[in-house]
Amino acid sequence: MKSYIIIDFDSTFTQVEGLDELARIALKNTPDGKERIAQIQQITHEGMEGKISFADALRERVRLLSAHQNHISELIDFLKTKVSPSIERNKQFFKQFADNVLIISSGFREFIVPIVSEYGIKPENVFANSFLFDENGNIIGYDTSNLLAQNEGKVLQLKALNLEGEVYVIGDGYTDYQMREAGLANRFYAFTENIKRESVTAKADYVLPNLDEFLFIHKLPMQVSYPKHRIKVLLLENVHPKAKAIFEKEGYQVELLKTALNEAELCEAIREVSILGIRSKTNVTAKVLENAEKLIAVGAFCIGTNQIDLKTCMHKGIAVFNAPYSNTRSVVELAIGEMIMLTRRIFEKSNLTHKGIWDKSATNSREIRGKKLGIVGYGNIGSQLSVVAEALGMQVYFYDIVDKLALGNARKCNSLDELLREADFVSLHVDGREENTHLIGEREFGLMKEGVIFLNLARGHIVDIEALVKNLKTGKIAGAAVDVFPYEPKNNEEEFISELRGLPNVILTPHIGGSTEEAQENIGEYVPQKLIDYINTGSTYASVNMPNLQLPAQKDAHRLLHIHKNTAGILAQINQVLASHQINILGQYLKTNEEIGYVITDIDKEYSKDVITALKRIENTIKFRILY
Numbered sequence: 109m110k111s112y113i114i115i116d117f118d119s120t121f122t123q124v125e126g127l128d129e130l131a132r133i134a135l136k137n138t139p140d141g142k143e144r145i146a147q148i149q150q151i152t153h154e155g156m157e158g159k160i161s162f163a164d165a166l167r168e169r170v171r172l173l174s175a176h177q178n179h180i181s182e183l184i185d186f187l188k189t190k191v192s193p194s195i196e197r198n199k200q201f202f203k204q205f206a207d208n209v210l211i212i213s214s215g216f217r218e219f220i221v222p223i224v225s226e227y228g229i230k231p232e233n234v235f236a237n238s239f240l241f242d243e244n245g246n247i248i249g250y251d252t253s254n255l256l257a258q259n260e261g262k263v264l265q266l267k268a269l270n271l272e273g274e275v276y277v278i279g280d281g282y283t284d285y286q287m288r289e290a291g292l293a294n295r296f297y298a299f300t301e302n303i304k305r306e307s308v309t310a311k312a313d314y315v316l317p318n319l320d321e322f323l324f325i326h327k328l329p330m331q332v333s334y335p336k337h338r339i340k341v342l343l344l345e346n347v348h349p350k351a352k353a354i355f356e357k358e359g360y361q362v363e364l365l366k367t368a369l370n371e372a373e374l375c376e377a378i379r380e381v382s383i384l385g386i387r388s389k390t391n392v393t394a395k396v397l398e399n400a401e402k403l404i405a406v407g408a409f410c411i412g413t414n415q416i417d418l419k420t421c422m423h424k425g426i427a428v429f430n431a432p433y434s435n436t437r438s439v440v441e442l443a444i445g446e447m448i449m450l451t452r453r454i455f456e457k458s459n460l461t462h463k464g465i466w467d468k469s470a471t472n473s474r475e476i477r478g479k480k481l482g483i484v485g486y487g488n489i490g491s492q493l494s495v496v497a498e499a500l501g502m503q504v505y506f507y508d509i510v511d512k513l514a515l516g517n518a519r520k521c522n523s524l525d526e527l528l529r530e531a532d533f534v535s536l537h538v539d540g541r542e543e544n545t546h547l548i549g550e551r552e553f554g555l556m557k558e559g560v561i562f563l564n565l566a567r568g569h570i571v572d573i574e575a576l577v578k579n580l581k582t583g584k585i586a587g588a589a590v591d592v593f594p595y596e597p598k599n600n601e602e603e604f605i606s607e608l609r610g611l612p613n614v615i616l617t618p619h620i621g622g623s624t625e626e627a628q629e630n631i632g633e634y635v636p637q638k639l640i641d642y643i644n645t646g647s648t649y650a651s652v653n654m655p656n657l658q659l660p661a662q663k664d665a666h667r668l669l670h671i672h673k674n675t676a677g678i679l680a681q682i683n684q685v686l687a688s689h690q691i692n693i694l695g696q697y698l699k700t701n702e703e704i705g706y707v708i709t710d711i712d713k714e715y716s717k718d719v720i721t722a723l724k725r726i727e728n729t730i731k732f733r734i735l736y
């Protein structure tokens with residue numbers, strides 16, 4: 109049996125109301141234009157809500173209009189830029205189903221037909237009103253005998269069409285619902301991509317955020333592999349609001365929480381989530397991942413990724429991205445500031461001054477100029493600190509387990525011990541890998557100079573806190589700045605408990621090395637973009653746990669993404685499946701690491717369900733996705 113899809117034009121096919129826009133164009137230079145446009149818009153709105161009689165509303169609006177044929181041409185150009193995004197991207201669907209799609213609109217053919225015919229919709233399938241013009245091209249009225257000019261005109265029109273088969277109505281207004289109410293349509297879908305009217309959605313059989321959803325639920329061909337609003341994003345730890353806005357603009361459903369979640373809470377929350385965004389406090393453990401059936405990617409809205417079980421993510425084909433540079437400068441500036449504050453004992457003096465005690469003296473107060481700074485871990489932060497510290501006159505020494513280029517006049521140390529013996533200031537900037545646990549303990553403090561200034565802005569578990577406290581109390585360490593701790597409160601309500609509290613010349617900060625407006629905003633833009641690229645194109649460029657692969661998007665191609673265990677012959681098997689279905693490969697790239705392989709394949713043919721099933725069935729497949 110044939111099915112018909114009846115689509116409304118104004119605020120459904122296009123994002124705007126055609127008649128309102130025509131008024132805006134026609135009346136823009138008339139003295140009382142503004143008021144008349146506002147009146148027309150108000151009448152349109154009330155008509156859509158079902159609050160006034162349609163026939164009266166139409167008569168009144170056309171009376172207020174004073175438009176000319178030339179204004180219609182201008183309107184058409186404008187409307188071409190205002191087709192609803194999901195309609196526009198599914199152009200192919202309309203072309204393919206031209207016999208099944210009808211437009212029933214209370215708008216006017218004169219501007220509807222030129223817009224919808226570009227989508228392959230036949231003029232004879234457009235049912236709408238028509239203007240009447242005088243000999244000079246002025247609109248002087250409309251054909252009042254047209255069914256669509258009457259009250260309940262859409263109902264009358266649909267009845268007159270006497271369609272045989274399933275009838276689905278998609279629209280944003282009450283008049284669209286009336287066709288279903290009259291028993292002429294099997295289902296009414298409230299279309300909310302442009303406007304959501306409560307009085308209409310309340311009556312709908314189904315609320316459509318866009319056309320993709322309609323095509324998805326009816327298993328009709330669509331341009332996206334999966335409707336984006338079905339992609340759920342969970343953002344924790346108060347990441348910058350820009351991130352939420354970016355994901356929402358992309359059409360995803362986003363939930364933003366201010367705090368971290370513990371393992372049990374996350375196990376529950378993650379079930380329906382496709383993208384998870386966290387900072388340093390949320391642990392993405394193997395147990396959490398067991399519950400993450402829909403998870404495609406994790407974004408660390410920070411530098412560190414030690415809180416994420418990267419291996420398990422990789423084994424499950426879940427790509428992890430971070431923001432490797434966005435807060436680097438913020439940490440460097442804090443480290444420099446803290447070195448100066450500590451070596452001048454500023455916090456102690458400031459506290460005394462606040463209490464009314466005037467302790468003016470230079471004793472134990474020194475410049476950083478000419479002092480030796482030992483940087484442990486010469487990565488992005490360590491090396492930038494090196495440059496800035498040198499500019500302030502410090503002599504830089506660094507130690508890294510990896511061979512690194514010394515910047516400026518920095519001197520490389522061959523061992524951690526060598527650095528610790530040499531430095532007046534020791535600043536830690538190693539990453540948070542497990543092997544770095546207690547990298548600095550009693551033995552290492554023992555190697556340091558008397559009166560050393562010590563900074564840890566890297567990760568809490570790197571330092572043995574007990575040993576640090578002991579050496580601060582003996583005065584071996586003259587001052588310390590600690591921003592990261594082995595255990596950190598889950599939120600701002602939880603008390604921070606540490607033996608470091610109350611010690612003199614110790615700056616304690618609540619893990620805010622990277623917490624500047626600039627850094628958080630940068631991160632809030634950078635990480636979502638990486639995640640969206642991965643979802644939309646399969647690019648794993650800069651992923652911290654997947655083979656990095658990026659392939660330019662191909663026009664008129666479908667893209668298949670295949671993640672598998674790194675065993676011999678998988679690529680051959682993929683290509684065998686494609687060849688046996690006569691599918692031509694337009695582009696293909698494979699990259700592997702020791703454990704997994706990632707193949708992006710662009711193909712030039714419509715794929716069938718059989719191909720997909722066959723590709724998924726290839727032994728050792730971890731994850732398979734199809735894009736566009």
Ligand SMILES: NC(=O)c1ccc[n+]([C@@H]2O[C@H](COP(=O)([O-])OP(=O)(O)OC[C@H]3O[C@@H](n4cnc5c(N)ncnc54)[C@H](O)[C@@H]3O)[C@@H](O)[C@H]2O)c1
Pocket residue numbers: 411412413432435436439484485486487488489490507508509510537538539540544547565566567591592619620621622623
């Ligand atoms: N406090 C904060 O808010 C804050 C902000 C950003 C980054 N961080 C932390 O700062 C640290 C450094 O960040 P980054 O962006 O420079 O990282 P990075 O990965 O660029 O650099 C880390 C460097 O440490 C080296 N390294 C690792 N283990 C080492 C060891 N045992 N001895 C010597 N070198 C070792 C690595 O080879 C690498 O060069 C990370 O732990 C990160 O999590 C903290």
Ligand SMILES: O=C(O)CC[C@@H](O)C(=O)O
Pocket residue numbers: 387388389409410411412413435566619622623
């Ligand atoms: O913002 C955070 O939670 C972590 C900041 C920092 O430690 C990082 O790894 O970038």
